[in-house]
Every structure is written in C-alpha cells, then in structure tokens.
Amino acid sequence: MNIKNLYLTIIFFSSFISLQAQCGCLEDIFENDAEGNSQQIINLFDGGFFTEGPTVDSKGNVYFTDLTFTSETGNEPGHIWKYNPQTNETKIYRSPGNMANGMIIKNDTLFICEGADTGGRRIIKTELSTGKSYILADEFNGKRFNSPNDLTMTEDGIIYFTDPRYAGDEIIEQPVNGVYRLIPNGKVELIIDKISMPNGIAVTPDNKKLYVGCNDENADDANPNFIAEYLIDENGAVELNKYIAKFLPPTGPDGVKLGNDGLIYSALRDPYRPGIYVYSTEGVLIKKVILPEDPSNLTFKNDSQDVLYVTAGGNLYQVDLYLTN
Numbered sequence: 001m002n003i004k005n006l007y008l009t010i011i012f013f014s015s016f017i018s019l020q021a022q023c024g025c026l027e028d029i030f031e032n033d034a035e036g037n038s039q040q041i042i043n044l045f046d047g048g049f050f051t052e053g054p055t056v057d058s059k060g061n062v063y064f065t066d067l068t069f070t071s072e073t074g075n076e077p078g079h080i081w082k083y084n085p086q087t088n089e090t091k092i093y094r095s096p097g098n099m100a101n102g103m104i105i106k107n108d109t110l111f112i113c114e115g116a117d118t119g120g121r122r123i124i125k126t127e128l129s130t131g132k133s134y135i136l137a138d139e140f141n142g143k144r145f146n147s148p149n150d151l152t153m154t155e156d157g158i159i160y161f162t163d164p165r166y167a168g169d170e171i172i173e174q175p176v177n178g179v180y181r182l183i184p185n186g187k188v189e190l191i192i193d194k195i196s197m198p199n200g201i202a203v204t205p206d207n208k209k210l211y212v213g214c215n216d217e218n219a220d221d222a223n224p225n226f227i228a229e230y231l232i233d234e235n236g237a238v239e240l241n242k243y244i245a246k247f248l249p250p251t252g253p254d255g256v257k258l259g260n261d262g263l264i265y266s267a268l269r270d271p272y273r274p275g276i277y278v279y280s281t282e283g284v285l286i287k288k289v290i291l292p293e294d295p296s297n298l299t300f301k302n303d304s305q306d307v308l309y310v311t312a313g314g315n316l317y318q319v320d321l322y323l324t325n
Contacts, residue, residue, distance in 0.1 A: 040289055040320045044083060045090040048314035049073055051081075052255075053103040053150070054299045055110070057128060060085050062299075062309050063093060063110060064316055065100040069167055070117050077118050083316060090316070094126075099168075102150030102161075102255070102297065111136075113148035113161055116168030121145045123161060123182060140180065140188050143173035150200050150255060150297070154207040157184045160191075162198035162212065179212060181236070191238045192230070196223070200256030200266065200297070208232055211244065211264055215252035225252035227266060229281065244283045253277075255297030259305050267295035267310065276308060276319060289319055 045051075050067040057063065062083040068076035077096035080103075083089070094100075099119025100112045108128045114120030122138035122145065136159070138144060147168060151161035159182040165172055179192035179201065192198065197216035203209070210230040219225045227244040244264060247253065255267040263286055264279045275290040276298060293313045301307040301318070308319040 040323050041291065042318040043315055044088070044309075044318055045081070045316040046314060047090070048079075048081065048316075049076070050296070051311035051314055051316060052101050052296045053113070054297060054309040054311050054316065055103045055105045056299055056301065056309065057105050058108055060302070062316065063103060063105070064309075064311055065097060065103060065112075066314075067099060067101060067115070067117075067167075071167075075118070080112075081316075101148065104151060104153060106153055106157075111151060111153065111159065113151050115149065116147035116165060116170050119147070119168070121147060121170070123148055123151065123159065137180075137182050137186070137188050140174065140178075140190060144170075146172055146174050146177060149198070152201050152203045154203055155205045156207070158182070158203075158207060160201055160203050160210060162201050164197040164199060166197075189236070191236075199252075200227075200254055202256045202258040202264070203232075204258065209241075210238060211256055211258065213253035213256045213266065215254055215269065217250070217252075219247075219249040219252065221248060224248055227253050227256060227264065227279070242283075244279050244281065245277075245285075254295065257298055257300070259300070260303070261305070265298060265308070267298050267312075269294040269296075274312075276310060276321075278321075287321065289321060291317065291319070
C-alpha cells in the first residue's frame with residue numbers, strides 16, 4: 001500500500017469511527033447488527049409506504065399511520081392502520097387518513113397530528129368507542145400550522161406538539177417550525193421557536209420537563225441534530241436545560257418516548273446503525289437495538305415496557321428490548 005492509499009484509508013476509518021462514536025456503538029462496530037438481533041425483532045406488517053405514529057389502546061390493539069407521500073404514490077392521502085395482536089391481522093382503520101403522523105391514545109381517545117401534503121395540518125381527536133372526530137387546533141395567530149408531526153400529553157390533558165415541514169406543496173404560513181402547547185380550553189401557545197426541525201417530543205407526566213428531538217436533513221457539524229431537555233416552570237415558561245445527545249448528519253432522532261424507568265427511548269435514523277437508542281437523562285447511552293432499516297417512531301406494548309412497537313419503512317415491528325440470542 002502506497003502512502004496516498006494509506007492516508008485515504010486512515011481518513012476513511014477516522015470518519016467511520018467518529019460517526020459510530022456519536023451513537024455510542026464504537027465498542028461493537030462489527031457486532032449487534034439487525035440480523036444478529038433477529039429474535040428480538042418481529043415484523044408484524046409490511047404493507048405500508050412510510051409508517052409512523054404507533055399507539056396502543058386498552059385492548060392491546062396497535063394503531064399506526066401510513067404517510068403516502070403524494071409525489072410518490074399517485075395522490076394517496078394517507079391511511080391509519082389497526083393491528084390486532086390476537087388475530088395477527090392488520091386492517092385499515094381510516095382512509096383517507098389526512099396524512100396523519102404522530103398519534104397517542106389516552107383514555108381510549110385517539111389524538112392525531114395531521115400533516116401537510118393534502119393533509120389536515122391540525123390536531124384532532126377521535127373517540128374510539130364511537131369513531132367521532134373533533135378538531136382541537138388548526139391554526140396559530142390566524143395562520144394554518146406547517147405540518148403537525150408528533151405530540152405528547154401530560155396527566156392533566158395539556159398537549160405539546162411539533163410543527164416542522166418535511167413534505168407538501170402548501171404555502172408555509174407559520175414563520176417558524178415551532179413547538180406548541182395546546183391547553184384543554186383550546187388555547188394554543190408557541191413555546192419554542194429556535195429548533196430548525198423539531199420532531200419527536202415527550203413530556204414528563206407532571207409537566208415539569210419536556211424532551212424534543214431535532215431531525216434536520218440540512219444539519220451540519222456546527223449545527224448538529226439533537227435530543228434536548230427543557231424545563232417547564234410553574235407559569236408554563238420553557239427553558240433549554242441541556243442536550244441529552246447530539247448527532248452528526250445525516251443521523252437524527254425521529255420519535256421520542258419516556259419510559260416509566262425515567263429513560264429516553266429514541267427512534268434513531270442512521271445510515272450505519274439505525275435502531276432504538278435508550279438514554280439516561282444525563283445523556284448516557286444505556287441500550288440499543290439495531291434494526292434492519294431507519295425507524296420513524298415507537299410506543300410501548302404494555303405497562304411492563306420491555307417490548308416496543310416500532311414503525312420503520314413501510315413496516316410495523318415488535319421489538320423485545322431484553323431478549324437476547
């Protein structure tokens with residue numbers, strides 16, 4: 001090997017190790033791959049286009065969305081699917097889905113972010129017992145939202161949601177890609193306006209801490225993607241407290257959930273090591289499960305929280321966090 005080739009080889013491996021180190025997987029670059037985790041990962045459904053927003057009702061059924069980008073699917077307006085773990089069947093729950101994206105279920109009410117690209121660009125709720133839907137918010141300061149992406153809720157019914165714009169030809173009316181708070185009385189407040197592309201979001205049940213992920217395709221070394229912790233004071237003011245993790249592009253966090261164990265569960269989109277990454281609130285990588293493709297979002301199967309439902313590509317996976325081969 002000549003000097004030039006040796007130099008290029010060193011540069012390549014230095015870059016590779018840097019990318020691996022950022023997600024805490026330097027110790028097992030050539031291990032812990034998706035194939036090796038096959039017993040942990042079960043593909044429950046593979047008939048979607050771009051699945052998102054999994055959430056579970058009181059009977060254990062899984063609702064998840066399907067973002068059928070109109071430029072690639074011939075103007076399909078999105079769908080909401082329902083997976084029944086008792087029958088192992090997945091059927092359409094609602095179509096059109098109005099480009100539904102992130103969803104959560106509280107007290108058997110389905111709360112939905114409807115995005116852009118022919119979607120509703122609003123927050124709605126659907127009573128699962130009746131199927132009736134109600135619009136909770138569709139504008140701020142008299143202007144339509146950009147494209148509500150994901151949402152989270154406190155014990156007393158306060159909703160926080162992110163509003164970036166990744167797809168859709170509709171006019172962008174909001175001047176920022178914001179993070180909003182929706183009070184039960186219908187009032188909408190812009191609480192964070194300095195995240196370039198806010199995406200996954202999770203709030204502590206007591207409404208004291210908020211975790212937000214930034215997943216910007218145009219991020220760079222100077223402005224990386226991240227998961228950050230914000231403090232919420234008794235008056236509702238939100239202040240950046242610290243960064244849980246930062247990611248060099250093109251790696252970035254999508255969906256984010258908080259576990260009962262106080263850990264932060266992230267669906268990490270990464271060209272080398274896509275998967276579920278679990279962090280402490282001090283930013284320590286506790287665990288990861290490498291997946292066969294980039295995940296978009298996740299939810300816990302039940303209160304034991306040792307099994308996840310994960311959307312990725314056009315699929316719905318079941319991921320056992322602690323089963324090993």
